[in-house]
Amino acid sequence: MKRLALGVLLSTATLSLYAQADSIKIEKVTIEGEKLKEESTYKKELSQEEAKITRQIDLGEILFEFYPEIWYMRKAGIANDLYIRGFSRDNINVLIDGSKIYGACPNRMDPPAFHVSSPQIESITIKEGPFDVENAGSLAAVVNVKTKNPQEGLGGEIGGTYGSWSYRTGYVWGNVGNKFVKVLVGASNQYSKPYESGEGKKVTEYAKYSAGGKPQEYKPQYINDKAFNIDRVWFKTILSPNDNVDITLSYAFENARNVLYPALKMDALYDRTNRLNGDFVMKDIGLKFSIYYNEVKHDMRDTFRTTSNMFPSRGYSMKTYAESKMFGTKLTKDFNFMGFDTTVGIDTYLRNWFADNTQGTNNSIMIPDVDIKDVGLFVKGSKNIDRWTISGGLRYDYNYSKANPNLILRGSNKILITKGLIKNFSNSDNYLSGYIVGKYNFNKKDSVYIGVGHTVRAPDPEERFIALFGMAPWYGNPDLKPTKNTEIDVGGEVFPLNNLGLKANFFYSNLNDYIYLYQYKAKCLNNSNDCTYTTYRNIDAAIYGFDLNGIYAFNDKVSAEIGIAYQEGKKTSKKGIYKDSDLVEIPPLKTRLAVKYDDGSLYALVEGIYSAKQSKVDSDLKEQETGSWFIVNLKAGYTYNKRLFVGVGVDNVFDKFYYNYLSYVRDPFRGISQNGTPVKIPEPGRFLYANVSYRF
Ligand SMILES: [Cu+2]
Structure with missing residues (x-):
């Protein structure tokens, strides 16, 4: 056991050594004020992950690999949409700094x-459950992505990845600073051709659908052209006029071009982002x-x-x-109140969304310049009492949303108003959120916790105000109520042996006024044919499940990791309009088993990821079943002199042909074939890649 304890210390050193070359630290937190750092390394390894050797295509894929309860929806070779414990879209809060x-x-x-x-x-910090009051609308989870801070001294890193199907990324960032001023500047490019599935077809070849009564697809010259090409630049400075004050200013620009979405x-011809952040700390x-x-x-x-081809002169139909646009402010003050580490704050934002849609000769405003204003007041605190750590929070929000009716009245959308499908153009909501979590520490390593929380999120601009008239009208429901999640989470971490750690979480989420898609057939508004309408309704629902993670160290170099997660989702009230009680987009059982070798400079990993079949699908939304699959990934890396890192990897070693359970989209713009089957996008086949980075 002594030797193992030593091994534990060694692997801590390894972790920090790897952290010196390019990598991303990912941490899942359960409770505020939890201090993990000085405790057992297994505990650290159970809660923290180091994303070092991955293809690093996007966050969805990176987090999917480490956490069995995290998934992504695939529509393209990149830009996957995160799903956590069966929650997605605005039900989870994704924050950048x-x-x-x-x-x-x-x-x-x-x-x-x-x-x-x-x-x-x-x-990246992930907090699952309704235990965040600092940010508006963290209904089921909050994911905070922290970008690199400039450091004192001179340094930087240059690196890149090359992989199958001309996948290549290159980046460089540099840092200069002293006690008073620190500056970091970086730039990167990420490019790929369309990937191939396990059956050897380009992902673009799966886009076979019907439009205008004819079969449609990619033009032949784009089947193996670019799949995406993304340039990014970023800048951050920290000014410290004295020891007490830090002023951080950052700016990032991103230009994604020619991103293909075969689903x-x-x-996307382009997607351009400007991000500006300022922080002032005393x-x-x-x-x-x-x-x-x-x-x-x-x-x-x-x-x-x-x-x-129908509109050759303008080049699109x-x-x-x-x-x-998003503008926000947050003011917080920390203080001690009756022994509680307490924070109070005011959090505000103004969100604006606009979308203009052209289909054939029809032009209309699809998202009618919607403004959402939110003002939130919150207080949270935590305290250690004997073996207990107690934390709690409370938040009040006022939320006002409004669309511009004149924009809906323009063009063909007008009929949605004149026929009475859209009646209101604004709504306001007031609500309270809060949580309390108690954690009992048996000793420095073993603990159990129980948490109860209630959070609310207001309907987004699309759910309340989207307006799109056509063959398949899609319109918002301004009367939607905010979704309320009342959830209980129970879990714990135990170390039954010195070299064995287990962590488990169970949750039950009771959802009132869960915002859900509603599709129905009725006479079209402008002729006597049948049209399929898409809108939104509030329903009551429940999502529940568990995740389990374990780590076992064979010796000071070799360890095994296991992860399992399972969730179910049910409509608890069908409101007389739904027939199926299964909720849509609920993940099947997923497991991960990995064996790792790590001696401080050499690193190797074999992992298997298994997904069970998903047959609990929502037939109301025509969701389809997805078969089970199992893939194996291999990784190896070598760190030289703490500066040079070389890594290689093979994802999906056996070139399996498979679909993620989220490979269909409920989306009205999804391609549907002439016989009514939606376009589905398989996952990549065998993907080889190599990473090199050098820290200077
Ligand atoms: Cu788009």
């Missing part, structure tokens, strides 16, 4: 996590003020598809131009 950011695309081509890339990231009927009085602004401009068209 504490700032909210939203994609512009009404079809979620650019989910929030798309707007930051691996070389920019220092760490949908359009591709350490002695625990005061922090943050201000941020970000905007995304998104242009998607069917230029690369055969449908565009369908187009959406969309803009999302």
Whole structure:
């Protein structure tokens, strides 16, 4: 056992050594004020992950690999949308340096996590459950992505990845600073051709669908052209006029071009993001003020598809131009109140979303310049009492949303108002959120916890105000109520042996007024044919499940990791309009088993990821069953002199042909074949890649 204890210490050293070359630290936290650092290394390894050797395509794929309860929805070779414990979209809060950011695309081509890339990231903190009051609308989880801070001295890193199907990334960042001023500047490019599935077909070849009564697909010259090409630059400075004050200013720009979305009927010609953040901290009085602004401009068209042949002169038949803007402030003050480490704050944001849609000769405003204003007041605190750590929080929000009716009245959308489908153009909500978590520490390592929380999130601009008239009308429901999640979480971490650690969480989420898609057939508004309408309804639902993670050390170099997660989702009230009680997009059982070798400079890993079949699907939304699959990934890396890192990896070693359970999209812009089957996008086949980075 002595030797093992030593091994534990050695692997701590390894972790920090790896942290010196490019890597991302990922941590899952359960409770505020939890101090993990000085405790057992297994505990650290159970809670923290080091994303070092991965293809680093996007956050969705990186987090999917480490956490069995995290998934992604695939529509393209990149820009996967995160799913956590069966929750997605606005039900989870994805923040970049504490700032909210939203994609512009009404079809979620650019989910929030798309707007930051691996070389920019220092760490990712994931908090599952309704235990966040600092940020508006963290209904089921909050993911905070922290970007790298500039350090004192001179340094930087240059690196890149090369992989199958011309996947290549290159990046460089440099840092200069003293006690008073520190500056970090970076740039990167990420490029790929379309990947191939396990059956050897290009992902673009699966886009076979029907439009205008004819079969449609990619034009032959785009089957193996670019799949994405993304340039990014970023800048951050920290000014410290004295020991007590830090002023942080950062700016990032991202230009994604030619991003192909074979699951949908359009591709993004460009998606441009500007992000600005400012933080002002006065350490002695625990005061922090943050201000941020970000905007995304998104242009998607069917230029690369055969449908565009109908309008050869302008080069597209369908187009959406969309803009999302976000402005926010947060003021917080830390103090001690009756022994509680307490924080109070005011959190505000203004979100604006606009989208203009052209289909054939029809032009209409799809998202009618919707403004959402939110003001939130919160207080949270935590305290250690004997063996207990108690933490709690409370938040009040006022939320006001409004659309511009004149924009809906323009063009063909007018009929949605004149026929009475859209009646209101604004709504306001007031609500309270809060939680309490108690953790009992048996000793420094073993603990159990129980938490109860209630959170609320307001309907997003699309759910309340989208307006799109056509063959398949899609319209918002301004009367939607905010979704309320009342959840109980129970879990713990135990170390029954010195070299064995286990961590488990169970949750039951009771959802009132869960916002859900509603599709129905009725007479079209402008003729006597049948149309399929898509809108939103509030239902009551429940999502529950568990995840389990374990680590076992064979000796000081070799260890095994296991992860299992399972969730179920049910409509608890079908409101007389739904037939199936299964909720849509609930993940099947997923497990991961990995064996790792790590001696401080040489690192190797074999991992298997298994997904069970998903047959609990929502037939109300025509969700399809997905078969089970099992893939194996291999990784190896070598760190030389703490500066040079070389890694190689093979994902999906056996070139399996398989689909993620989220490979269909509930989206109205999804391609549907002439016999009614939706386009599904398989996962990549065998993917070889190599990473090199050098820290200077
Ligand atoms: Cu789009």
